[in-house]
Amino acid sequence: MTQYITVSADDRVEARNGVIKLHGPEGFEGMRRAGRLAAEILDALAPHVVPGVSTQELDDFVYQRMLDGGAVPATLGYRGYTKSSCISINHVVCHGIPGEKTLKDGDIVNIDVTPLLDGWHGDTSRMFLVGDVAIKARKLVDVTYECLMLGLEQAKPGNHLGDIANAIQRHAESRRYSVVRDFCGHGVGRLFHDSPEVIHAGRPGTGPELRPGMFFTVEPMINIGRADVKVLDDGWTAVTRDRSLSAQFEHSIGITEDGCEIFTKSPTGRDQPPYA
Numbered sequence: 001m002t003q004y005i006t007v008s009a010d011d012r013v014e015a016r017n018g019v020i021k022l023h024g025p026e027g028f029e030g031m032r033r034a035g036r037l038a039a040e041i042l043d044a045l046a047p048h049v050v051p052g053v054s055t056q057e058l059d060d061f062v063y064q065r066m067l068d069g070g071a072v073p074a075t076l077g078y079r080g081y082t083k084s085s086c087i088s089i090n091h092v093v094c095h096g097i098p099g100e101k102t103l104k105d106g107d108i109v110n111i112d113v114t115p116l117l118d119g120w121h122g123d124t125s126r127m128f129l130v131g132d133v134a135i136k137a138r139k140l141v142d143v144t145y146e147c148l149m150l151g152l153e154q155a156k157p158g159n160h161l162g163d164i165a166n167a168i169q170r171h172a173e174s175r176r177y178s179v180v181r182d183f184c185g186h187g188v189g190r191l192f193h194d195s196p197e198v199i200h201a202g203r204p205g206t207g208p209e210l211r212p213g214m215f216f217t218v219e220p221m222i223n224i225g226r227a228d229v230k231v232l233d234d235g236w237t238a239v240t241r242d243r244s245l246s247a248q249f250e251h252s253i254g255i256t257e258d259g260c261e262i263f264t265k266s267p268t269g270r271d272q273p274p275y276a
Contacts, residue, residue: 002020002209003018003019003020004021004022004211005020005021005022006021006022006213007021007022007023007024007027008024008026009023009024009026009027009030013119013191015191016187016191016194017195018195019195020187020195020196020208020211020214021189021194021195021213022211022212022213022214023189023213023214023215024213027213027215028254030117030118030119030120030189031120031189031254031263032261032263033117033118033120033122034117034118034120034121035122035262035263035264036263036264036267037066037069037115037122038113038114038115038122038123038264039264039265040065040069040267041062041065041066041069041113041115042111042113042126042266042270043266043268043270043275044061044065045058045062045111046128046270049111049130050103050130050131051104051105051130053102053103054098054099054100054101054102054103055087055089055098055099055101055102056099056100058085058087058098058111059083059085059087060084062085062111062113063076063084066084069115069117070117071115071116071117071122072115073085073114073116074114074115074121074123075114078192081097081236082097083098084098084113085098085111085112085113086125086236087109087110087111087112088110088112088237088246088248089101089107089108089109090107090108090109090246091240091243091244091245091246092238092239092246093180093183093221093229093238093239093240093248094110094112094221094238094248095236096236096237097234097236097237103130104130104131105132106130106133106134107130107131107133108127108128108129108130108133108137108141108245108247109127109128109130110125110128110247110248111125111126112124112125112250113125116192119190121189121191121192121252122252122263123217123250123252123264124217124250124251124252124264125249125250126249126250126270126271126272126273127141127144127145127247127248128273128275129141129273136224136245140177140222140224140245140246140247141247141273142272143172143177143222143247144172144221144222144247144248144249145249145271145272146171147168147172147179147220147222147249148218148219148220148249148250150167150171151165151168151200151218151220152164152218152253152260152262153167154166154167155210155218155255155259155260156210156255156258157210157211157212157255157256157258158209158210159209159210160204160205160207160208161196161198161199161202161206161207161208161210162203162205162206162207163204163205164198164200164218165198165199165200165201165207166203166204168200168218168220169200169201169202172220172222177222177224178222178223178225178227179201179220179221179222179223179227180200180220180221180222180223180227180229180246181199181200181201182229182238183221183229183238184197184198184199184200184219185197185198185200185218186217188215188216188217188252189215194215196216198216198217198218200218200219200220211255212255212256212257213254213255215253215254215255216252216253217250217251217252217253218250218251218253219248219249219250219251220248220249221246221247221248222246222247223240223245223246224244225242225243225245226240226241226242226244228240228241228242249272250264251263251265252264
């Protein structure tokens with residue numbers, strides 16, 4: 001049986017224990033600030049995601065913008081991870097490690113950032129189109145964004161996590177794409193990864209009930225080919241087994257009395273490419 005607990009911003013941060021936290025106004029304000037910074041960093045990245053740039057250069061940019069914003073990268077040092085962002089190109093599903101690799105014309109790339117600001121995590125990712133991208137890849141990116149937003153339409157009190165998952169799955173599969181099952185969204189707030197797990201394929205009415213004050217991410221990973229993935233020897237990089245293209249978008253949200261608040265929405269409207 002799902003357990004919930006009401007917490008205040010002053011409560012000591014507890015390790016993940018399976019209990020879903022319900023936050024009050026101070027928590028919402030903390031997540032707004034962290035989420036806005038995360039969105040502003042992705043906004044600022046847009047003109048730099050071009051052919052020839054290295055993923056390390058982009059990661060350096062993210063690192064500096066977080067420091068400038070009064071935050072630190074939550075990923076840096078997390079379980080041994082050594083970078084300030086995850087940058088996943090083409091068939092990389094998630095957790096791509098920045099390095100010397102450079103972007104090429106026609107690539108699609110997901111950039112995932114999580115600034116830790118005043119104790120709150122703003123976790124978000126967007127897809128970027130590099131140069132002249134093929135229609136097939138652009139369509140995958142568009143449908144993945146649609147999956148995210150259709151899922152968020154179901155994020156309201158009285159619904160269940162399965163309602164979000166089913167909306168995502170139905171839309172992806174209606175376009176003959178597959179939904180990755182090996183990775184999921186998660187509770188977020190003062191912990192980077194908290195309860196509940198947020199799956200992206202499932203049946204309506206299943207899973208924990210959504211209640212006001214819940215904070216979590218929704219981050220569907222959609223593949224052109226099969227849903228199967230594998231993790232490379234570096235222990236982080238997840239790729240499609242059939243090397244088909246994959247796309248992902250992520251928002252951090254809070255359940256309100258009548259719907260949800262998207263903490264990581266772009267303040268300039270750059271939530272979906274192409275970015276003017």
